[in-house]
Amino acid sequence: MAKLILNHLSKTFHLGGTAAVRDLSLTVREGGFLALLGPSGCGKTTVLRMIAGFEQPTDGSILLGERVLADASEMVPPEHRNMAMVFQSYALWPHMSVAENVGYPLKVRGVSSAKRQAKVLEALSAVRLEAYADRRPADLSGGQRQRVALARCLVTEPDVVLLDEPLANLDRHLRQEMEETFREFHARSGATMIYVTHDQAEAMALATDVAVMSEGRLLQMATPEDLYARPEGRLVGSLVGQGAILTLASPPGAQRQLDWAALKALYEERGMTTAEVLVRPQDVEVSADGLPATVSSALFEGERYALRLTLADGQMLRAFSRSPAKIGDQVSVVIHSGWRL
Ligand SMILES: Nc1ncnc2c1ncn2[C@@H]1O[C@H](COP(=O)(O)OP(=O)(O)OP(=O)(O)O)[C@@H](O)[C@H]1O
Numbered sequence: 178m179a180k181l182i183l184n185h186l187s188k189t190f191h192l193g194g195t196a197a198v199r200d201l202s203l204t205v206r207e208g209g210f211l212a213l214l215g216p217s218g219c220g221k222t223t224v225l226r227m228i229a230g231f232e233q234p235t236d237g238s239i240l241l242g243e244r245v246l247a248d249a250s251e252m253v254p255p256e257h258r259n260m261a262m263v264f265q266s267y268a269l270w271p272h273m274s275v276a277e278n279v280g281y282p283l284k285v286r287g288v289s290s291a292k293r294q295a296k297v298l299e300a301l302s303a304v305r306l307e308a309y310a311d312r313r314p315a316d317l318s319g320g321q322r323q324r325v326a327l328a329r330c331l332v333t334e335p336d337v338v339l340l341d342e343p344l345a346n347l348d349r350h351l352r353q354e355m356e357e358t359f360r361e362f363h364a365r366s367g368a369t370m371i372y373v374t375h376d377q378a379e380a381m382a383l384a385t386d387v388a389v390m391s392e393g394r395l396l397q398m399a400t401p402e403d404l405y406a407r408p409e410g411r412l413v414g415s416l417v418g419q420g421a422i423l424t425l426a427s428p429p430g431a432q433r434q435l436d437w438a439a440l441k442a443l444y445e446e447r448g449m450t451t452a453e454v455l456v457r458p459q460d461v462e463v464s465a466d467g468l469p470a471t472v473s474s475a476l477f478e479g480e481r482y483a484l485r486l487t488l489a490d491g492q493m494l495r496a497f498s499r500s501p502a503k504i505g506d507q508v509s510v511v512i513h514s515g516w517r518l
Contacts, residue, residue, distance in 0.1 A: 179242025181205040181228070181337060181369060186237035188223050188393075197223045199393040200237070205386070210363050210370045211398075212380035214416070215390035221373040224390075225339050228371065229262050230255035241336065261330030262339040265346055267322045269314040269329075276301070276310040279328045286333075300328040303365050304358060320351040320358075327362055340372045344379065356382050377417050381405070389413050407433070407516065414455040414518045421494045422518065427452040433517040437467075440512045444468065444488075454515040458483070461496035467511035470494065475502045486510060 181204070188198040198220040205211045213221040226232040228239060230252060238248035246253045261282075269278050280297040288296070301307050304324035314322055323343060330338055340359075344352045360383060363370050374380050380387045381401040388398040389412075397409045408414040414422060426448030428439060435443070435454060443454075463484065470486040473493070482502055486494045496510065 179244075179336075180207050180209075181371075182240040183224070183228075184238045184240065186224070186227065186239065187235050188220070188227060188232060189235045196235070196393050198227070198234075201390075201393070201395045202237075203388055203395060203398050205369055205371060208367050208369055210372065210383065210385045212372045212374055212384035212387045213390060214374060214377060214380040214387050216416075217375055219390045220393040221375075221390055222341055225262075225341055225371060225373050228337070229260055229339050230258050258337075259333075259335050260337040260339060261333055261335040262341065263323075263326050263330055263343050265342050267314070267326045269322060269325055271314055273313075274310065275306065275312050275314070275317070275325050278314065278325055279332055282329060282333045296332050297328075300331040303331055303362065304328045318351075319347050320355055323347065323355060324358060327358070331362070331366055334366075335368055337369045337371065338366070340370065342373055342375070344374075352379070359383055381417070387417075389416060408455065408518065411453055411518050414453075414516070418457065419495055420455050420457045421492075423454045423456055423492055423494070423515070424451050425454050426450070428517065435515045435517060437511055437513055440515050441467070453518045455518055456494060456512055456515045458495040458497050460512060460514040461486075461494055462511045462513060463496050463498045463502070463508050464500075465509065465511035467509050470508050470510050472502050472504055472506040472508060475504060475506075477501075 183201055183203050186198055186201045187196055189196045213224060215221055223232060227234055233252050234247055234249055236249055239246045246258060276297050279300055280293045283293045283296060301310060304327050306321065306324050306328060309321065344355050347355060372383060384401065386398060387401055387404050389396045391412050397404065397413050405418050408417055411422060425443040426446035427450040428435060428443055468488055470488050472484055473487045474485040476483045482498045484496045484498055484502055486496055488494060
């Protein structure tokens, strides 16, 4: 195994058309779990299909370690890349049992029946489906089918596992359960995984690294923690986690993490040049002596109220509150921390 390198990768489907992927460079470390995150149409699937070998780059190259998998002039066919792809639709054979489905890629490769059986059992136990070996896919739940698809990709011991929105068809409860399965699968297989999703919570929960894309470009790649705490630019800031973006007077210097004293001063200054500052709801304290605000919406979430607040100048903030609040309430807020985008 080795790291996967995307080097100035571009893809244009039609001559003279707009590029689906533009000059995208990133490295997925060996055994890493990368989520490709971005809105619909931003080019995530096209990146995944280029890595799998279903599309050829128009420009740039893809390398697995030292080995060039594809560039604009040549390309290693998908079956010679030792990668496995898991789709939303599972793509299981309905007429085969679970065990036969899982063992099929080995059968195609001419692996002996005894060896196949052992590998199939091992893969099924990795996704906790040993007891279902003789069932047909039609007799399984959506989550179980997805686990069969995962087991089928595990048997071939791929270097890289590619997942294209694999949980999109599942309900919320099952998604959480499957997230756990994916994490476990990643830990057990040691495979490098690349996971396409437009769901930021899913990307953050699963991956060791998240690459945020927009309009074919890579905006930022970082660990989930870093992406949340230090997003680069408005798009990443609004896509990852909850928060509100305030327009304040531009702070002097290059400092990006701003405390209450700085934020208050910048809010009141109304300078000529402005800066955008991301404020997370947990950094807003309601009922502390600070800026006057009006509650514009209050949503009871069980353990707390999620509030939208309107400041005196009309700007919006999000906050959490333990005590009940209702629309129209006048409050005072302190913003403990903000991140200059
Ligand atoms: N085979 C194709 N021929 C022409 N254009 C294509 C083709 N595949 C994708 N595109 C275009 O490339 C752009 C990126 O598509 P892609 O499917 O990679 O986006 P995505 O981020 O995966 O979106 P989604 O989340 O909706 O699947 C889109 O504008 C799409 O219309």
